[in-house]
Amino acid sequence: MTRFKNLGRMPIWLTLPAFGVLLVLFGIPIVRLFLISLNAPAFSVANYLAFFGQSANVRVLFQTIEISVVVTAICVVIGYPTAFMIVAASKRLRMVLVVLVLIPYLTSLLARTYAWIVILGDNGLVNKLLLDIGLISTPIPLLYTRWSMYVGMVHVMLPLMILPLVSVMLGIDKSLTAAAPSMGARPFDAFWRVFFPLSLPGVRSGALLVFILCLGFYITPAALGGLGDAMLSTFIAAQVKSTFNIEQIASSAFVLLAIAGVLLSVLGLDLSSGHDRASETVRRSQENRLPSFGALARYLNELAAPYRAKRWTAELFRATSSRNSTQLMGAVIVVLVMFFLLFPGVVVIVMSFSAGAYLEFPPSGLSLQWYRSFFGNPSWTGAAWTSIQIATAVTVVSTILGTLAAYGLSRTSPRLRSALTLAILTPITIPLIVVGIAVFLGLVDLGLVGSKMGIVLAHSIGAIGYVVVIVSATLANFDRRLEQAANSMRAGPLTTFRRVTLPLIMPGIMGGAVFAFIHSFDEVVISSLVSGFSIRTLPLKMWENIRHEIDPTIAAVSSLLMLLPILWMIAIYFMWWRSRPKRGPNSI
Incomplete structure (x- = not known):
């Protein structure tokens, strides 16, 4: 009986809800898909x-x-x-x-x-x-x-x-x-x-x-x-x-x-x-690559020792002009890369205020006509509201399941934690189109294709992975002695988690929730496979317009979506700022 009680207290059980969703919606369907590809039960490679x-x-x-x-x-x-x-x-x-x-x-x-x-x-x-x-x-x-x-x-x-x-x-x-x-x-x-x-x-x-x-x-x-x-x-x-x-x-x-x-x-x-692991890997790979030249390399290394000593004294007092030029070149590279990453968004935002009948840069005049077109069109606002509803539900589901899974994984052995983490991250580390087809088969079995619940579940298997990664990173820096101190003061596991652990890892949970919302709100491939013809999210509406007609209203929608990351990062920073340790009046 004691063994079963200890087994029930193992934190690994906290990962079961996340793995249950992953197994039903992705694990079993991907195995079925593989068997179908082999013409089971005949099993051929035809x-x-x-x-x-x-x-x-x-x-x-x-x-x-x-x-x-x-x-x-x-x-x-x-x-x-x-x-x-x-x-x-x-x-x-x-x-x-x-x-x-x-x-x-x-x-x-x-x-x-x-x-x-x-x-x-x-x-x-x-x-x-x-x-x-x-x-x-x-x-x-x-x-x-x-x-x-x-x-x-x-x-x-x-x-x-x-x-x-x-x-x-x-x-x-x-x-x-x-x-x-x-x-x-x-x-x-x-x-x-x-x-x-x-x-x-x-x-x-x-x-x-x-x-x-x-x-x-x-x-x-x-x-x-x-x-x-x-x-x-x-x-x-x-x-x-x-x-x-x-x-x-x-x-x-x-x-x-x-x-x-x-x-x-x-x-x-x-x-x-960790640099130790990397250096050890590099050293072993070099040894395996040149096993028969080790003695020759050591001999040449000894011959070059006097030359290196002379070069050391020369390099020690050499002017740093070459270093300055290298730094200048690096600064130019960074500026060009940032321009490449950010300039397309700036162009769309500026063009969304165009007053003409079509988009132009720079705009000949400023107007909010394309924003009025977005907010005044029920098909656009309805798609946006559908995406918000689905993304909110995905955020709630994936944050709860992902946080429980991350907490349970952080209390397991490193080898088991590595294997389970790799399994839970599979939907976001393999080609997305394969995930979409497997999830489609899983939702067909559940009769949820073409429903909001089906889309929520489909988005959640990837969103859970993002939450697990971010919350696990937060738990890696968590001082478990605080929990031990709470237990020593007769606080139960639930009270300790609610009063000690949860407030300290809340920034990581909020960060995972933000990534889960973004993942769901921007999802197109899986949504196009499982939504049927009855549900249209905002990304699906945008994709249809991009493929069939270039409606300037998309510029207004895109500019609004480009402002969202800034709001998310402000929210994450605010949560981090609120959770950082407060200095007392006598602190140095």
């Missing part, structure tokens, strides 16, 4: 052979991989120096730059995509500028090309590359890089031999995250790319809306999922900032 037997499918698959690789490479090339300069900046400037990166990350995906449609269109900002300065006589086709698709996808994915890099770089011990110049290393050598190997976990995690999300990218490629730039996610979505051949859809989805699964299993997704 569907996969049929997929690879069609040259069009193979071409789309390789094109999807090619586009994902190119976008990932561009994000690494741009994101690494940007993250490096952000980390090298002063604390206050670093916070400002991180906020500037977060603003476009939290901005609606459709709003950012629409911004590039406005900028790159035939009557867009770029063509108008080139026409005004006389470089071209007729508009050049910038939109609906592979180039415009790359621009839009990099704009969306770049924050996802920068933020993991900043997180890992901040955890690198600065004394290691500071010690290298004192031993005669040039600045570039110190960076390449010391700092860069320690930052590789951030490069790996950011690149994996960007690549896997690009595999399932649907909205931006479909809106900005041409007919010959289709990705496999677009191909799967077209199958769902047209023939709905579940065997073909399942095999296509699992081909996409297999690529993501292989990369995740081989490389892993690690945001660890």
Whole structure:
């Protein structure tokens, strides 16, 4: 009996509600989808052979991989120096730059995509500028090309590359890089031999995250790319809306999922900032790579010792002009990246006040006509109200379940916590189109397709993951001795959690709630699969208008959505400010 009582007190049971929702809506349906792809119970690979037997499918698959690789490479090339300069900046400037990166990350995906449609269109900002300065006589086709698709996808994915890099770089011990110049290393050598190997976990995690999300990218490629730039996610979505051949859809989805699964299993997704683990990994990889040249390397190292000693004295008193030029170049890179991330939103906001019959930049006159068009049109306001209702319900459900799961995971062993966290984050770490199809099957079994409750549950499986990540990060810095002190004063577990733990982790809970709301309010892919034809959220309404007609009202809607992240960040900062320790009158 005592054993069962102790088992009932284990915090791991707090994760059951979150895992129950995940299992019913995603776990069981994804297994069913896999069995369907294998023609269970006959079990054959005929569907996969049929997929690879069609040259069009193979071409789309390789094109999807090619586009994902190119976008990932561009994000690494741009994101690494940007993250490096952000980390090298002063604390206050670093916070400002991180906020500037977060603003476009939290901005609606459709709003950012629409911004590039406005900028790159035939009557867009770029063509108008080139026409005004006389470089071209007729508009050049910038939109609906592979180039415009790359621009839009990099704009969306770049924050996802920068933020993991900043997180890992901040955890690198600065004394290691500071010690290298004192031993005669040039600045570039110190960076390449010391700092860069320690930052590789951030490069790996950011690149994996960007690549896997690009595999399932649907909205931006479909809106900005041409007919010959289709990705496999677009191909799967077209199958769902047209023939709905579940065997073909399942095999296509699992081909996409297999690529993501292989990369995740081989490389892993690690945001660890510990420099000891990174340096140990780099050292072992170098040893395994050159096992037979160890003696030769040590011999050459001894021969080079006198040269390094002379270079140390020369470098010690060398002028710092090259360092200043490097810092200037880094500052220019950061300014250009911030301009790239923020300028499209500024353009849309300014153009939304245009007084003309169509959008123009700069506006010939100022007017609120497009905002009146939005608030005066029941189809727009009704879609917005539906999105608010659904996002609010998703926020409540995912915040409660995610907080309980994060609290239970924080009290388990590290190995078990790692495995369970990976499972609960699966819906946000695999291609989104695969998640949407699996959730659709799960809601069909429950009879909730085309209902608000079905959309709430569908959005919640991803929102729970965001809440778990943010609340777990808050709990990692929580001093558990406070709970022990409360228990020593005869406070029960529930009282301790309500009076001690909950107030201290409330900023993390509110941050998770904000991310859950944004995730639901901006969701398009899953909503388009499970909403049926009866429910239209604001993102679905915007997507329909972007695909079929460019209504200038979308500019007003997009500008409103671009202001939301600023309000969210103000709310998060307010919660953090309210929860920080208060200094007493006698404190120093």
